Structure formats: structure tokens, C-alpha cells
Amino acid sequence: MPRPLTARALLVIDLSATLLFAVEGASEAAGAHLDLLGVLIVAFATALGGGVVRDLLIGATPPGAIRDWRYPATAFAGGLLVVAFLPLVRRLPAPLLVGVDAAALSLFAVTGVRKALQHGISPFMAVLMGAITGSGGGVIRDLLLVRVPAVLRTDVYAAAALLGGAVLVLTQRAGLGAALASFAGGGACFALRLVSVWRHWNLPRAG
Amino acid sequence: MPRPLTARALLVIDLSATLLFAVEGASEAAGAHLDLLGVLIVAFATALGGGVVRDLLIGATPPGAIRDWRYPATAFAGGLLVVAFLPLVRRLPAPLLVGVDAAALSLFAVTGVRKALQHGISPFMAVLMGAITGSGGGVIRDLLLVRVPAVLRTDVYAAAALLGGAVLVLTQRAGLGAALASFAGGGACFALRLVSVWRHWNLPRAG
Amino acid sequence: MPRPLTARALLVIDLSATLLFAVEGASEAAGAHLDLLGVLIVAFATALGGGVVRDLLIGATPPGAIRDWRYPATAFAGGLLVVAFLPLVRRLPAPLLVGVDAAALSLFAVTGVRKALQHGISPFMAVLMGAITGSGGGVIRDLLLVRVPAVLRTDVYAAAALLGGAVLVLTQRAGLGAALASFAGGGACFALRLVSVWRHWNLPRAG
Numbered sequence: 001m002p003r004p005l006t007a008r009a010l011l012v013i014d015l016s017a018t019l020l021f022a023v024e025g026a027s028e029a030a031g032a033h034l035d036l037l038g039v040l041i042v043a044f045a046t047a048l049g050g051g052v053v054r055d056l057l058i059g060a061t062p063p064g065a066i067r068d069w070r071y072p073a074t075a076f077a078g079g080l081l082v083v084a085f086l087p088l089v090r091r092l093p094a095p096l097l098v099g100v101d102a103a104a105l106s107l108f109a110v111t112g113v114r115k116a117l118q119h120g121i122s123p124f125m126a127v128l129m130g131a132i133t134g135s136g137g138g139v140i141r142d143l144l145l146v147r148v149p150a151v152l153r154t155d156v157y158a159a160a161a162l163l164g165g166a167v168l169v170l171t172q173r174a175g176l177g178a179a180l181a182s183f184a185g186g187g188a189c190f191a192l193r194l195v196s197v198w199r200h201w202n203l204p205r206a207g
Numbered sequence: 208m209p210r211p212l213t214a215r216a217l218l219v220i221d222l223s224a225t226l227l228f229a230v231e232g233a234s235e236a237a238g239a240h241l242d243l244l245g246v247l248i249v250a251f252a253t254a255l256g257g258g259v260v261r262d263l264l265i266g267a268t269p270p271g272a273i274r275d276w277r278y279p280a281t282a283f284a285g286g287l288l289v290v291a292f293l294p295l296v297r298r299l300p301a302p303l304l305v306g307v308d309a310a311a312l313s314l315f316a317v318t319g320v321r322k323a324l325q326h327g328i329s330p331f332m333a334v335l336m337g338a339i340t341g342s343g344g345g346v347i348r349d350l351l352l353v354r355v356p357a358v359l360r361t362d363v364y365a366a367a368a369l370l371g372g373a374v375l376v377l378t379q380r381a382g383l384g385a386a387l388a389s390f391a392g393g394g395a396c397f398a399l400r401l402v403s404v405w406r407h408w409n410l411p412r413a414g
Numbered sequence: 415m416p417r418p419l420t421a422r423a424l425l426v427i428d429l430s431a432t433l434l435f436a437v438e439g440a441s442e443a444a445g446a447h448l449d450l451l452g453v454l455i456v457a458f459a460t461a462l463g464g465g466v467v468r469d470l471l472i473g474a475t476p477p478g479a480i481r482d483w484r485y486p487a488t489a490f491a492g493g494l495l496v497v498a499f500l501p502l503v504r505r506l507p508a509p510l511l512v513g514v515d516a517a518a519l520s521l522f523a524v525t526g527v528r529k530a531l532q533h534g535i536s537p538f539m540a541v542l543m544g545a546i547t548g549s550g551g552g553v554i555r556d557l558l559l560v561r562v563p564a565v566l567r568t569d570v571y572a573a574a575a576l577l578g579g580a581v582l583v584l585t586q587r588a589g590l591g592a593a594l595a596s597f598a599g600g601g602a603c604f605a606l607r608l609v610s611v612w613r614h615w616n617l618p619r620a621g
Contacts, residue, residue: 029566032562033567034562034619035567035568035616035618035619035620036618036619037565037566037573038565038617038620041565041572052471057268057270057273058273059268059269061268061470061473062471062533062535063471066543067535069539072539072542086620121273121274122276124279125273125279143557144566145562147353148241148351149351151245151248152236152242152248152249152351153240153242154242158244158248159244203244203245204243205243206233206241206243263470264475264480265480266476328476329483331483331486332480332483346558353560355446355558356558358451358452359443359448359449359451360447361449409449410449411449412448412450413443413450
């Protein structure tokens with residue numbers, strides 16, 4: 001019998017994704033001539049920005065990242081890790097980083113959809129909220145570094161989060177339990193993201 | 208006897224402006240080397256961003272654009288239209304585009320002021336909220352494309368929305384019904400915007 | 415016996431900082447080829463942006479800057495002052511501007527922490543909210559002008575706000591009254607900011 005995803009499980013998933021995105025945000029920022037506090041700020045914004053925007057949009061205020069100290073503490077830890085072990089971080093093989101990022105994207109896409117549904121948002125908008133949770137932090141990071149957000153230009157990224165969210169919503173509607181549907185959705189997002197990097201897929205350009 | 212503007216009329220006006228701004232945002236984005244999803248995201252941000260920011264600022268959460276599926280569906284339709292008929296969109300004569308944009312600006316300025324007043328915001332701030340509704344989406348679009356927002360640099364744009372909002376508030380205070388005052392405000396915004404483009408008016412530069 | 419900080423005192427402090435930041439934002443904007451309305455918009459965003467973001471994050475909606483007409487009126491006055499006396503503003507000696515800015519930063523750091531605590535935010539997050547109140551407006555200003563936010567790159571700025579907030583929280587916990595703890599926190603922020611400019615301190619770079 002499928003069991004519902006507990007609040008505890010959602011929190012663990014969310015904090016894991018927060019840590020991964022903080023590490024990634026800090027790594028990006030460290031290459032952009034920022035000072036130490038700037039790196040930490042970008043790590044915070046990358047890790048927490050997507051969830052904060054989602055919470056503001058679905059009316060869950062104050063956002064979880066403000067109400068629950070474990071979110072900023074986790075983002076802080078991720079940023080500090082990078083600052084402390086930067087030479088090591090720089091030698092991490094690219095495929096590992098892609099995998100870590102794809103995992104964080106998938107986890108956030110799932111928790112984003114779930115939290116939106118819990119707040120009475122319609123399934124269609126909940127899927128969008130999942131994509132915002134997963135890719136919003138990266139958009140804020142790119143804006144702070146004055147770059148056109150990568151998600152607008154290249155790769156199959158937000159599209160993977162949208163697919164994952166849609167799979168979650170549809171499999172749950174088809175009768176799957178919340179936990180299984182979440183696994184299915186997260187797995188679909190993760191798989192599409194990895195395959196698209198491996199095969200150098202891009203969405204077609206406009207114009 | 209002047210009749211109040213019905214909620215239905217406001218919705219129709221709002222959705223029309225949403226469609227127009229989505230078309231315009233997507234057209235801008237299609238010239239900026241984005242992929243297809245990027246174009247749709249910019250269309251969404253242009254069409255819905257101003258209203259979402261207004262709703263967050265006046266405390267109407269979740270924002271209408273999240274609560275009511277017709278807003279994202281309309282923005283989506285506008286974006287898709289551009290993607291599907293891009294060569295056609297590119298041959299549209301410039302004056303038509305200016306007129307379409309001025310119409311959307313005027314409609315959003317009116318609905319922005321009205322919604323702010325309904326939420327107990329003071330008339331002075333409600334006029335600002337109308338300008339934010341009308342020009343906020345364009346600011347977000349320009350930030351995503353890493354440009355100094357056009358509204359800060361050139362043209363009589365936000366100023367037209369401010370004029371329209373002020374006319375609405377003042378004529379209503381002078382005893383005009385809500386519908387007539389809205390027509391007067393929207394008309395003033397539309398007229399000032401068109402005349403300023405036609406006569407190449409700009410606000411004076413600072414410095 | 416230490417007396418609590420009255421709401422009136424907080425408002426006066428907040429409006430003073432709003433005026434100072436509006437002057438500063440408008441001065442920056444006047445050097446960036448904007449038109450007059452653009453300068454006023456940047457003045458608004460610099461002066462009110464940090465507080466608005468803080469209020470959205472702590473769930474105090476509508477934000478004070480929207481609810482209370484004195485905030486926008488003060489920001490407007492600051493922007494107009496710069497536009498009217500721009501040649502004069504440009505001849506102001508740099509040390510004066512640095513002092514004015516440090517004062518505004520310190521005032522906002524204090525009122526940001528206090529308001530967050532009043533809304534039940536934990537002390538750790540309240541300190542972050544103080545830093546966001548003090549430096550958020552400048553980040554929005556830099557984003558509008560398409561620059562990497564200064565706070566990420568250079569100087570001891572957000573760090574001074576963080577120190578001030580921490581001093582406030584810790585001295586109050588140690589038994590100091592709210593007014594005295596606020597003075598201590600604001601003073602620490604102001605002193606660290608001024609000394610760091612005078613001694614050309616920067617935070618270490620990452621990477």
C-alpha cells in the first residue's frame with residue numbers, strides 16, 4: 001500500500017537540495033571575482049531563492065527558508081564548504097557536478113509541486129511552481145552575476161523540471177501514492193536532465 | 208447613471224492586456240537568442256510579472272495570475288502564437304505594435320489602480336500600483352535579457368500610466384462612475400503614450 | 415531604567431534612512447543616462463526596496479512602504495532634491511556621502527532587525543533581515559543599472575550591517591534595553607563601515 005510522503009521526508013529532501021544548490025551557487029560565484037561574503041550571499045540566493053519565490057507566490061508566508069533556521073544554516077554550510085575547499089571543488093569532475101545539480105533540480109521540482117498542491121494551487125500551476133522552485137535560484141544567481149539566465153538560453157533544464165512535475169501530477173491522479181508518484185516525477189526529471197546533457201540536447205532556438 | 212465596473216469586465220480587460228504583453232515579450236525574446244522555453248518564460252514574465260508584483264505588494268496573495276488558470280493559459284497562448292508565426296510577427300508594422308503595447312499598458316494601468324483601491328490602498332499609492340502593473344512586466348523582461356529597463360531611460364511610458372491612474376482617481380473622486388472614470392484614465396494613458404511616440408517625446412534627462 | 419523604542423522613534427529613524435538612501439540612489443542614477451522619471455524610480459527602489467523585500471519575507475504585507483504614504487513621499491522628496499540640486503549634489507565631498515550612506519545603512523539595519531523580531535522571526539534570521547533591509551535597496555539599484563551589486567564585490571558593507579544586527583541581538587539578550595541595544599548595534603555598524611572605508615578594508619576575495 002503506498003504511504004504518503006511525511007513532512008519529515010519532504011524536509012530531508014528539501015535540505016539535501018538546498019545543500020547541493022548552495023555548493024553549486026558558491027562555486028559559480030567564486031569564479032566571478034566576488035569577496036567572501038558575496039560568495040555566501042550568492043550561495044544563499046541560489047539555494048533558497050527558488051523556494052522563497054515559490055512560497056511568496058503560493059501565499060505561504062513567511063517562506064519556509066525564513067521561518068525554519070535549518071534552511072539558511074544548510075545554505076550557509078554549503079557556501080562555507082566551497083570557500084574552505086575551493087581548490088578541491090575546482091578539481092571535481094564535471095559529470096559529478098552535473099549529476100549533483102540534476103539531483104537538486106529533481107528534488108526541488110518534487111517538493112515544489114507538493115507544497116503548491118498542499119496550499120490549494122491547481123495542478124497546472126503547481127507544475128510551474130515546481131519548475132520555479134528548481135530553477136528560480138539559478139535565475140537569481142545569474143541576475144546577480146549580470147548574465148542572461150542560463151535556463152532561458154541553453155540546455156534542457158526547466159523543461160526537465162516541468163516534465164517531472166507533470167509526471168508526478170499525472171501518476172498521482174492515476175492512482176499512485178504520493179511517495180511513488182514523487183519518485184516517478186523526480187526520476188523522470190533526473191533522467192531527462194542527465195540524458196539531455198549526455199546527448200547534448202538543446203531545445204530548438206526561437207527565431 | 209454610471210454603473211460600476213463588474214469583476215467580469217475587469218477580468219476581460221486584464222486577460223486582453225495579458226495576451227498583448229505576452230505577444231510583445233515573446234517577440235522581444237525571440238530576437239535575443241533564447242531557446243523556445245526561454246521565449247515562453249519571458250512571455251510569461253512580461254505578461255504576468257507586473258500583476259504578480261502588484262498583488263504581492265498590496266497583499267493579495269496568492270496573486271491572481273497564480274490562482275486563476277486563465278492568466279497563465281492566456282500568457283502561454285500569446286507566447287505560442289509568436290513562436291508559431293514568428294516570420295509573420297516580424298513583418299507586423301511598427302505602428303501596430305506601438306498601438307498594441309499602448310493598449311495593454313492602458314488596460315493594466317486601469318486594472319492595477321482598481322485592484323489596489325479594492326484592497327484598501329490609498330489613492331496615491333494605487334496610482335503607483337497601476338504604473339507598476341503596466342510597466343513592471345517590461346522591467347522584468349529587460350532584467351532577464353540583461354538590459355537597463357527601457358522605462359528608466361527613454362520614452363513617455365510609466366509616465367503615461369501614472370497620468371492615466373491619476374485621471375482615473377481624480378475623475379472618480381469628482382463624481383464620475385467607476386466605469387467612466389476607468390475609461391477616462393485608460394484613454395488618457397493611451398493618448399499620451401501614442402502622442403509621445405508620434406512626436407518623439409522623451410522626458411528630460413537628468414544630469 | 416532602559417525604555418523600549420517607541421513605534422514613533424522607529425518611524426523617524428526609518429524615514430531618515432529612507433531620505434538618505436533616496437538621495438544616494440538618485441545621485442547614482444543621475445550618472446547613468448536615465449531620464450527624470452527613471453531617476454525617481456531608482457531613488458524609490460533604492461530607498462524602499464530593502465524594506466519592501468524584508469516585509470514580504472517576514473510576512474508583513476502589505477509592506478509598510480505601501481501602506482504608509484510617508485515612505486513614498488519621503489523617497490520622492492529625496493529624489494526630487496537630487497534632481498533639483500544636481501550640480502550641488504555633485505560637489506558634495508565624498509567623505510560626507512560615505513558618512514550619510516553609513517548612517518542610512520546603520521538605521522535600516524537596526525529597524526530591520528527590530529521589525530523582524532516583532533514579527534516572530536528568530537534572532538539569527540532577524541540579523542539577516544536587518545542586512546537585507548540595509549543593503550537590499552542598493553542591490554536592486556545595481557540590478558536596475560545592470561551592474562554586479564557592489565555589496566557582492568567590494569567593501570565591508572553588508573558585513574557591517576550583520577555585525578550591527580548581531581550586536582543588537584546579543585546586547586539585548588544580555589539584558590540591555592531595546593533602545594540601548596539598538597544604539598549599540600547601530601553604532602557598531604556605523605563604526606565598522608566608516609573605519610573600513612577609511613582604512614580601505616575589503617573582505618578577502620574568494621578564489
